[in-house]
Amino acid sequence: MIAAVIFAITIVLPNLFLMGLGFFMKKRGQVSQAFIDQASYFVFNYCLPALLFFSVVDSEVDYAKQITLITAGVVVTFILFLGSEIYAKRFIADSADQGVFVQGIFRSNMAIIGLATVANAYGDIGLSIGAVYMGIVTILFNILAVITLSRVSKSLDDTRLSRSLMVIKKVFTNPLILALLAAFTYKALPLPPVPSVIHHTGDLLAAVALPLALLCAGASINLKAMLSLSGLSMQASIGRIVIAPLLAIAIGLAFGLTGVHMGVLFLMVASPTAAASYVMVKAMGGNDILAANILAFTTVVSLFGMALGAAVLRALGLM
Known part of the structure; x- marks a missing residue:
């Protein structure tokens, strides 16, 4: 059990430390909101795509074996949504x-948070598996988010067709999804190895991705929003922090997942509410204050839930 606890601490603490550093730097005035916005844009559009592309291209993972994992993730998502x-x-x-x-x-x-924790737990193999899982489930996330948020739109232009086009646009302009599609295509075709100069450049961008993303996440934490939970935001936070991870474990066991696949499913599902959720709520006219409260609270508290769940799963030999 001690080994399991140490494992859980080692996969979560680096994330907490980097987020804490980002929060500290923001409080000291050492980073501005403009820097956070620009750095987040840089990470999302350049660093993370490079990380995903090269982690897939360089891996020897049998992606056909991930069908069960991805199916389990889709089932978990639909159950949580419905x-x-x-x-x-x-x-x-x-x-x-x-x-x-x-x-x-x-x-x-x-x-x-999900990819960073998976990388801490399983290294390059976990990162490759997590990248594929994320690519598929992200598409589903975008579709379901537009469906559930479209109910608040009061625009006459907001029709079923316009919402469908919005989903298609979000999917096919998402840099992360495009990077994964490019990587799968590259591996499927009889192409020569990536030139070393390009590969080294990509590796440098990839190395920046997760640390900078975690610093920005920490710098974006709003303690006032985190401590200003309403009954509704607390209910949503419990759903994300408690119910979602437990459901992931139950579905993972039902699908017979163990080892790295169970670990990837649990860590991806147990991650806090996505930062993109606030942006989409703001754009579609929802209650952005509620979204900010949920995001702030789950970003911090869910990391402790991830550590606890990882320790238990590790002790039981399931992760």
């Missing part, structure tokens, strides 16, 4: 809050 939709329609009166609540529960921060 369950929170039913709960929201029954217990939440304001339509501007319903979609925010639902998205706060089913949509996790796989690209930053």
